[in-house]
Amino acid sequence: MLTPRKIFLGGSVAAAGAVLGVSRLVPELSWAFVPVGVVIALGVYDLFQEKHAIRRNFPFVGRFRYWLEIIRPEVHQYFVESNASGRPFSRELRSLVYQRAKNVTDTLPFGTERDVYQVGYEWMNHSLRALHPPDEAPRVVIGGPDCKQPYASSVLNVSAMSYGSLSKNAILALNGGAKLGGFAHNTGEGGLSPHHLEPGGDIVWQIGTGYFGCRDAEGRFDPGRFAEKSAIEQVKMIELKLSQGAKPGHGGILPARKVTPEIAAIRHVPLGQDVLSPPTHTAFTTPLELCELVGKLRELSKGKPVGFKLCIGKRREVFAICKAMLETGILPDFITVDGGEGGTGAAPLEFSNVLGTPLNEGLVFLHNALVGTGLRDKIKIVASGRVVTGFDIAHKIAIGADLCASARAMMFALGCIQAQKCNTNECPTGVATQDPDLVAGLVVGDKAKRVYNFHRNTVRAFVELISASGVSARRSSGPGTSCGG
Numbered sequence: 001m002l003t004p005r006k007i008f009l010g011g012s013v014a015a016a017g018a019v020l021g022v023s024r025l026v027p028e029l030s031w032a033f034v035p036v037g038v039v040i041a042l043g044v045y046d047l048f049q050e051k052h053a054i055r056r057n058f059p060f061v062g063r064f065r066y067w068l069e070i071i072r073p074e075v076h077q078y079f080v081e082s083n084a085s086g087r088p089f090s091r092e093l094r095s096l097v098y099q100r101a102k103n104v105t106d107t108l109p110f111g112t113e114r115d116v117y118q119v120g121y122e123w124m125n126h127s128l129r130a131l132h133p134p135d136e137a138p139r140v141v142i143g144g145p146d147c148k149q150p151y152a153s154s155v156l157n158v159s160a161m162s163y164g165s166l167s168k169n170a171i172l173a174l175n176g177g178a179k180l181g182g183f184a185h186n187t188g189e190g191g192l193s194p195h196h197l198e199p200g201g202d203i204v205w206q207i208g209t210g211y212f213g214c215r216d217a218e219g220r221f222d223p224g225r226f227a228e229k230s231a232i233e234q235v236k237m238i239e240l241k242l243s244q245g246a247k248p249g250h251g252g253i254l255p256a257r258k259v260t261p262e263i264a265a266i267r268h269v270p271l272g273q274d275v276l277s278p279p280t281h282t283a284f285t286t287p288l289e290l291c292e293l294v295g296k297l298r299e300l301s302k303g304k305p306v307g308f309k310l311c312i313g314k315r316r317e318v319f320a321i322c323k324a325m326l327e328t329g330i331l332p333d334f335i336t337v338d339g340g341e342g343g344t345g346a347a348p349l350e351f352s353n354v355l356g357t358p359l360n361e362g363l364v365f366l367h368n369a370l371v372g373t374g375l376r377d378k379i380k381i382v383a384s385g386r387v388v389t390g391f392d393i394a395h396k397i398a399i400g401a402d403l404c405a406s407a408r409a410m411m412f413a414l415g416c417i418q419a420q421k422c423n424t425n426e427c428p429t430g431v432a433t434q435d436p437d438l439v440a441g442l443v444v445g446d447k448a449k450r451v452y453n454f455h456r457n458t459v460r461a462f463v464e465l466i467s468a469s470g471v472s473a474r475r476s477s478g479p480g481t482s483c484g485g
């Protein structure tokens with residue numbers, strides 16, 4: 001297959017040959033060797049450097065992206081991101097992640113870049129009794145009374161994204177970053193793959209309606225397979241996925257183009273077809289059965305923390321789950337609440353744009369539902385949905401979370417440029433594709449370091465913020481930090 005690399009190499013040979021031929025015929029044109037040689041030299045350098053996936057994947061041509069950025073960000077925005085208005089993350093936020101991931105200066109000259117009188121402006125109140133930020137980042141212990149292997153989690157972890165949706169190198173780099181930084185990496189509903197395990201980082205194993213990795217021949221939950229995999233030491237927690245903010249009420253979608261033989265084998269699904277998980281679970285139908293399954297998963301995993309993830313939809317259903325918890329006495333160790341603004345590898349437009357409660361409203365509601373039913377102190381809440389900055393972590397904790405998870409910011413740390421090609425298998429940075437030529441552009445060692453840097457610098461920013469507000473980092477878990485807006 002013709003790839004940009006092969007086109008570059010073939011084109012270079014052809015151009016060098018053409019210049020040679022022309023210069024023999026017309027010696028005065030020998031100077032043409034110089035520009036052609038420069039282009040070839042730069043392209044060859046691009047092929048072998050390890051920092052920029054775009055330049056590895058698109059030798060020489062990929063440089064235009066960076067040149068446009070240098071000449072003037074707005075020009076770059078106009079040409080390369082002409083439909084930027086509809087995109088979920090601003091250039092400013094992405095730049096912040098890139099800076100933190102590269103460990104370069106992330107301070108700002110001149111002052112606030114926000115219109116502080118704009119509706120929706122959010123801020124945080126500092127204290128005249130600001131504290132010195134501690135060196136150690138805070139940890140949050142997850143595991144209720146029935147959990148025998150509690151997990152001391154970072155306040156920021158990698159949110160669920162499957163191998164299949166993301167490339168092998170992306171998974172290796174995310175888990176490598178998690179290993180370096182002591183945080184957790186959620187597998188996503190695509191199952192636990194060897195690439196999740198290889199680097200040795202902590203894992204949250206997510207189980208969706210497809211039960212990938214723990215399903216029988218009919219696609220139903222298989223307790224034996226679950227027990228076997230959950231015993232792996234690296235698996236620190238289990239997350240049952242009920243719904244996801246970007247497509248609540250819709251099962252997972254992995255387009256056929258991204259289903260490689262290896263992925264088909266990991267998931268126990270056929271090749272050449274879209275992998276569509278059902279919208280709801282078959283292992284339970286009622287809230288009481290959900291609680292029973294949570295208890296069973298905890299037992300089968302020998303007491304590891306078990307929780308579930310959902311985007312808040314109908315409020316009465318959340319109360320029904322609380323009622324079932326009270327009735328059975330079986331509680332999840334954590335609940336992950338995902339905002340309707342959450343990301344995905346592939347979803348129908350209407351599902352992404354209008355379905356599901358946004359994170360702030362969903363989080364406040366879930367927190368209050370658990371407080372009102374007397375369950376809040378026994379269950380940790382994880383928040384996900386556009387958590388990118390230290391302020392985002394502080395904000396979510398202030399309004400009800402104990403800790404946060406981030407998906408797309410972690411993708412930016414991997415080098416994602418928001419090309420929005422996750423569903424086409426053509427991701428130019430090798431993050432969200434299974435095309436081996438594009439995946440090769442993502443250098444695992446370099447990007448694992450960036451994921452680690454991004455996590456460390458963001459958690460640091462969070463600790464500094466709450467210290468400025470006079471809140472001790474040891475007290476940072478649980479609502480209490482003061483935010484405004």
Ligand SMILES: Cc1cc2nc3c(=O)[nH]c(=O)nc-3n(C[C@H](O)[C@H](O)[C@H](O)COP(=O)(O)O)c2cc1C
Binds near residue numbers: 385
């Ligand atoms: C490429 C991609 C794949 C995802 N796959 C899953 C998944 O398998 N299971 C899941 O629960 N959420 C999945 N999500 C949702 C994220 O885990 C997260 O809940 C959501 O994107 C909100 O976080 P963010 O705003 O930090 O991206 C995926 C998101 C993205 C961008």
